[in-house]
Amino acid sequence: MAVEQSRRDFLGMAFGGVAAVGGVFALGAMKASWDPLPSVISAGFTTVDLSPMEMGEIRTIEWRKLPVFILKKSSDIAKNSARDVVVGDASYTVVIGLCTHLGCIPSWRPRTQDFICACHGGVFDASGVNTFGPPPRPLDIPPFKIDGTKLVLGEEGPEYAKLVGNA
Amino acid sequence: MKELKILAVVVFLTAIVYIGVEPYAHSKLHPAVTPADFQFQDLERTGKVGDAARGAETFMMAGCIGCHGLESQGMPFSMDNQSASQSFGVVPPDLSSAGLIYDETFLAALIKNPAKALMVEHKFNEANPHPMTSFYGLGGDLDQEVADIVAYLKSIAPASMSSVEIFDDACLRCHGMKYDNGKLMPTEADAILAYMGTIPPDLSPMIRARSHSFLETFINNPQKHLEGTSMPRVGLTKEAQLQVVDYMESIGDSKKEERERVGLYIMGYFVILSIFAYLWKNKVWREVK
Amino acid sequence: MAQFEKANGIVDWLDQRLAIRTLGRVLMTEYWIPKNINFLWAMGVVLITLFLLLVVSGIFLLMYYKPDVHQAFDSVNYTIMHEVAYGWLWRHIHGVAASATFLVIYIHMLTAIYYGAYKNGREIIWISGMMLFGMFSAAAFSGYMLPWGQMSYWAAQVITNLFGGVPVIGEALVVWIRGDFAVADATLTRFFMLHVLLLPLVIMLVIVIHFYSLRLPHVSNELGEELDFEAEAEKYKVGNKKESKVVPFWPMFLSKDFYIVSVFMVFFFYLVSFHFNFAMDPINFEPANAMKTPAHIYPEWYFLWSYEILRGFFFDIGPLSASDIGLAAFGFANVAFFLLPLLDKSPIVAPASQRGKFNIWFWVLIADLIILTVYGKLPATGANAWVGFFASMVFIGLFVALPFITKNEKRRGA
Numbered sequence: 009m010a011v012e013q014s015r016r017d018f019l020g021m022a023f024g025g026v027a028a029v030g031g032v033f034a035l036g037a038m039k040a041s042w043d044p045l046p047s048v049i050s051a052g053f054t055t056v057d058l059s060p061m062e063m064g065e066i067r068t069i070e071w072r073k074l075p076v077f078i079l080k081k082s083s084d085i086a087k088n089s090a091r092d093v094v095v096g097d098a099s100y101t102v103v104i105g106l107c108t109h110l111g112c113i114p115s116w117r118p119r120t121q122d123f124i125c126a127c128h129g130g131v132f133d134a135s136g137v138n139t140f141g142p143p144p145r146p147l148d149i150p151p152f153k154i155d156g157t158k159l160v161l162g163e164e165g166p167e168y169a170k171l172v173g174n175a
Numbered sequence: 176m177k178e179l180k181i182l183a184v185v186v187f188l189t190a191i192v193y194i195g196v197e198p199y200a201h202s203k204l205h206p207a208v209t210p211a212d213f214q215f216q217d218l219e220r221t222g223k224v225g226d227a228a229r230g231a232e233t234f235m236m237a238g239c240i241g242c243h244g245l246e247s248q249g250m251p252f253s254m255d256n257q258s259a260s261q262s263f264g265v266v267p268p269d270l271s272s273a274g275l276i277y278d279e280t281f282l283a284a285l286i287k288n289p290a291k292a293l294m295v296e297h298k299f300n301e302a303n304p305h306p307m308t309s310f311y312g313l314g315g316d317l318d319q320e321v322a323d324i325v326a327y328l329k330s331i332a333p334a335s336m337s338s339v340e341i342f343d344d345a346c347l348r349c350h351g352m353k354y355d356n357g358k359l360m361p362t363e364a365d366a367i368l369a370y371m372g373t374i375p376p377d378l379s380p381m382i383r384a385r386s387h388s389f390l391e392t393f394i395n396n397p398q399k400h401l402e403g404t405s406m407p408r409v410g411l412t413k414e415a416q417l418q419v420v421d422y423m424e425s426i427g428d429s430k431k432e433e434r435e436r437v438g439l440y441i442m443g444y445f446v447i448l449s450i451f452a453y454l455w456k457n458k459v460w461r462e463v464k
Numbered sequence: 465m466a467q468f469e470k471a472n473g474i475v476d477w478l479d480q481r482l483a484i485r486t487l488g489r490v491l492m493t494e495y496w497i498p499k500n501i502n503f504l505w506a507m508g509v510v511l512i513t514l515f516l517l518l519v520v521s522g523i524f525l526l527m528y529y530k531p532d533v534h535q536a537f538d539s540v541n542y543t544i545m546h547e548v549a550y551g552w553l554w555r556h557i558h559g560v561a562a563s564a565t566f567l568v569i570y571i572h573m574l575t576a577i578y579y580g581a582y583k584n585g586r587e588i589i590w591i592s593g594m595m596l597f598g599m600f601s602a603a604a605f606s607g608y609m610l611p612w613g614q615m616s617y618w619a620a621q622v623i624t625n626l627f628g629g630v631p632v633i634g635e636a637l638v639v640w641i642r643g644d645f646a647v648a649d650a651t652l653t654r655f656f657m658l659h660v661l662l663l664p665l666v667i668m669l670v671i672v673i674h675f676y677s678l679r680l681p682h683v684s685n686e687l688g689e690e691l692d693f694e695a696e697a698e699k700y701k702v703g704n705k706k707e708s709k710v711v712p713f714w715p716m717f718l719s720k721d722f723y724i725v726s727v728f729m730v731f732f733f734y735l736v737s738f739h740f741n742f743a744m745d746p747i748n749f750e751p752a753n754a755m756k757t758p759a760h761i762y763p764e765w766y767f768l769w770s771y772e773i774l775r776g777f778f779f780d781i782g783p784l785s786a787s788d789i790g791l792a793a794f795g796f797a798n799v800a801f802f803l804l805p806l807l808d809k810s811p812i813v814a815p816a817s818q819r820g821k822f823n824i825w826f827w828v829l830i831a832d833l834i835i836l837t838v839y840g841k842l843p844a845t846g847a848n849a850w851v852g853f854f855a856s857m858v859f860i861g862l863f864v865a866l867p868f869i870t871k872n873e874k875r876r877g878a
Contacts, residue, residue: 019458023451030444040549041524047547178502185571188830195838196765197742203842204760354542376750380541384749430545430552437553438737442730449726456719463499463705463716
């Protein structure tokens with residue numbers, strides 16, 4: 009039918025418009041179905057009791073399926089007031105253990121007291137600051153809250169806000 | 176006109192198939208049963224009026240506390256779940272709420288003859304006794320003593336309970352509810368298997384597997400629907416039972432309210448779309464009619 | 465190579481490369497449909513809509529479903545129904561759409577039978593359509609297994625057992641189909657593959673064939689009239705739209721389809737939210753228990769008529785056992801409709817109301833299918849068993865009798 013519409017097909021466009029509105033709502037429901045499940049979101053909090061840690065000890069714990077390094081700084085490790093997590097009278101490095109370059113997990117070197125990433129040779133110091141190689145920024149600090157001698161990962165406490173503000 | 180007649184024929188034939196396959200067939204597959212009896216008319220009513228204060232003493236002397244905890248009175252059950260399961264086949268109920276959620280005629284009958292009140296006499300008899308021993312009295316008027324115990328239980332029971340609390344007290348000992356944050360029965364599976372002959376099903380999807388009317392008559396008297404079943408008559412009052420079913424619905428059909436609300440919106444949307452579709456279709460067809 | 469010039473507008477740009485204007489004429493604006501049709505002609509588009517709903521809702525179910533005997537039930541009845549946002553909506557749409565698809569397939573199929581649209585050049589439309597019915601049946605059966613409820617398990621057990629009736633290779637065949645000696649994880653995963661990949665692909669392919677095979681014989685009409693489509697199309701194109709006996713697929717035919725689909729959707733979503741137990745049987749909300757058969761098992765309503773034929777033969781006849789006769793009758797019932805173009809010996813294409821004996825044949829068939837369906841749900845005891853037997857015999861008899869009824873049909877049978 010090569011006949012041209014002499015007048016705009018208003019009813020047709022109105023119908024198309026109403027159909028499109030329905031489509032938008034359907035797409036909204038579909039987007040919601042992709043959202044992480046409530047059980048996944050609620051599992052996003054991990055509590056770590058720091059009291060049994062010894063000076064110079066480093067632990068890797070899992071938070072939101074990611075590795076998190078916790079290093080209780082011994083006296084020979086330099087403090088970093090902009091990045092240290094202070095609990096009681098100890099300073100800790102609390103960082104997400106993924107290289108900020110492309111996501112490999114760096115290894116702690118006890119002799120040189122730093123982290124080295126096997127993938128492309130990036131190096132981070134004991135406070136997680138990038139000192140050599142391709143990593144563009146220090147290791148990320150996860151949201152945390154201090155609860156006595158416990159560290160709650162996933163919740164943003166005032167100490168976290170201060171550190172992030174300093175960065 | 177002709178199209179309406181055709182539509183009428185299609186609707187009529189569909190309706191016949193639907194009625195035959197659904198309400199009619201289901202009435203044949205599940206013949207009607209007598210309504211739930213919350214008066215427990217098969218059990219004896221002694222007519223005694225219980226005294227709660229006397230009942231407190233009778234309760235302690237009767238030794239109920241040997242198997243039943245009374246948490247609200249500071250007397251929690253002494254055994255852990257594992258030991259209890261192995262000893263009794265099932266974790267015995269704490270009695271703090273019994274006075275509220277169970278019918279008093281039922282409770283009185285239960286204390287005197289558990290197997291009879293629970294309707295499990297087909298399983299438990301002299302040779303194979305029920306884990307709960309019958310109470311033969313402390314030497315006085317048995318019916319009066321029983322009435323006193325029931326009065327005591329009623330006096331210490333809370334004024335009201337939430338639906339989940341009633342479920343936990345009345346059902347959880349045998350039936351898990353894993354869709355409620357992984358809540359499982361405290362009784363050990365192998366113990367209850369030996370005791371019941373089967374592991375009672377987790378009740379999470381049960382509200383979708385059975386109708387409300389089925390659950391009402393079933394919980395009130397399991398033998399009506401499942402003759403010979405090991406499930407005891409629960410003895411819940413009508414209100415308590417309604418709350419239990421409410422809780423089952425809150426877990427097993429948690430999206431019911433959303434489903435009905437969204438359903439109305441979607442139906443409304445398509446009514447509007449149909450109007451626009453009709454108007455457009457008429458406009459398009461006007462030039463060819 | 466085609467001549468490419470500077471395009472004036474995006475439509476022209478695409479048209480030069482993809483011939484979209486020609487495609488639009490061929491598929492839409494110059495695809496001619498007779499005018500004398502009624503709303504039953506919209507059932508095809510309703511089916512496409514339902515199929516689309518099944519695919520889209522299926523996609524979201526697929527994101528969360530776990531095809532493993534230990535995880536399947538909870539992945540559906542907990543994760544999808546209670547955790548996933550709108551998960552309940554996709555599951556309910558999927559179950560109700562499957563049931564609705566069969567209702568509309570039966571309406572669509574019986575419409576074709578009534579109006580004689582399975583013969584005189586339309587045989588491949590009919591056969592491809594019956595193939596779609598068979599494949600949708602397989603998709604429904606395989607899909608029903610996936611939630612791994614009591615009905616899932618026991619329907620799988622019973623239906624795979626049927627193949628044991630095949631002579632010589634029967635027992636080995638059953639084990640081969642199941643991938644295990646009993647219905648087990650291997651069975652679940654392979655039927656998952658069928659339901660989610662192979663059957664949808666083949667269904668889409670056969671739908672394309674079904675649509676293509678429609679073109680040369682053209683869509684039929686209420687009177688079985690043979691139209692000169694070229695002449696009528698010419699009339700329309702020069703502007704005699706009212707006199708022409710045809711209309712273009714777009715916008716005429718589709719605008720009526722959209723209206724009918726919109727109204728149908730009101731009813732459909734009423735079922736999805738408020739009345740769905742007929743499509744999502746409560747028995748399947750109990751997890752599968754290999755040690756306990758439910759007190760009542762039955763297939764979904766759309767399989768009941770052939771299920772009743774299967775159990776309609778409950779006594780041995782001579783050397784043949786009841787189950788063998790039943791199996792043979794069941795096999796026949798499932799191919800009987802394919803044979804319709806062969807069995808109908810009359811070349812007359814007209815509505816059944818004008819075909820005398822065929823009209824009676826048609827309404828007897830409808831009544832018989834309804835009786836078979838309803839009795840397929842009832843317990844097969846006592847009088848019910850005999851009703852099933854007679855109804856099954858009538859079904860077979862109808863198809864045996866058809867060649868004789870139609871052999872001497874004259875044009876205006878009345």
